[in-house]
Amino acid sequence: MTGTTWRDHAACRTEDPDLFFPLGTDGTWALQIEQAKDVCRRCPVAEACLTYASAHHVSDGIFGGLTSWERRSIERRKARGRCEPEYPHPATSLAEALERRTTPTDDGHLLWTGVSHVSFHGQRYTGARASFLLAHGREPVGIVRRTCTTRGCVHGEHIADQEMRDTEDVCGSRKGYHRHRARGEDACEACRIANTQEGRRLRATGSTKAAA
Numbered sequence: 001m002t003g004t005t006w007r008d009h010a011a012c013r014t015e016d017p018d019l020f021f022p023l024g025t026d027g028t029w030a031l032q033i034e035q036a037k038d039v040c041r042r043c044p045v046a047e048a049c050l051t052y053a054s055a056h057h058v059s060d061g062i063f064g065g066l067t068s069w070e071r072r073s074i075e076r077r078k079a080r081g082r083c084e085p086e087y088p089h090p091a092t093s094l095a096e097a098l099e100r101r102t103t104p105t106d107d108g109h110l111l112w113t114g115v116s117h118v119s120f121h122g123q124r125y126t127g128a129r130a131s132f133l134l135a136h137g138r139e140p141v142g143i144v145r146r147t148c149t150t151r152g153c154v155h156g157e158h159i160a161d162q163e164m165r166d167t168e169d170v171c172g173s174r175k176g177y178h179r180h181r182a183r184g185e186d187a188c189e190a191c192r193i194a195n196t197q198e199g200r201r202l203r204a205t206g207s208t209k210a211a212a
Contacts, residue, residue: 011043040065110155
């Protein structure tokens with residue numbers, strides 16, 4: 001690479017730059033992110049690209065195969081490993097304990113950071129369990145899973161337990177869309193897409209079920 005820079009060897013140099021700057025993380029944006037990462041996976045200078053983005057604190061775009069929030073999450077974990085924050089008193093509520101270990105994003109997600117659990121009144125909670133309890137007022141049934149595509153998100157409205165999945169009243173479904181409307185909320189992107197797709201299937205086939 002004498003006389004050149006890592007950019008001269010980047011796999012993305014012949015791609016549309018907009019591909020690496022998605023405007024969201026859900027729905028069609030999630031597909032765009034995966035397409036961009038596919039380019040990064042075959043790039044011979046992905047590590048140099050990621051190093052550049054980290055060193056220059058690049059706040060947008062996909063560099064070295066990581067989105068901006070993924071890069072920030074790594075930096076936060078590194079910072080916590082160097083100096084875990086000290087609090088003057090134990091958390092007075094589960095909500096406070098959760099707040100100390102999460103970071104809200106500009107697009108409505110809540111990212112888990114730091115250690116793998118929170119402790120409150122002698123009990124240990126994963127981020128998903130604590131957030132589920134606070135959002136739904138009950139213990140989860142079965143495994144708690146994300147309903148959004150943002151890795152590390154533990155937002156109470158973006159996770160569901162087995163009971164909720166059995167009724168399909170979760171984000172990313174038509175029932176989830178109507179749940180938002182019933183609550184007087186703006187439907188999230190995943191629910192808007194699901195509602196539109198099922199509406200199209202209903203008009204085209206008479207059924208909201210996708211073809212097998």
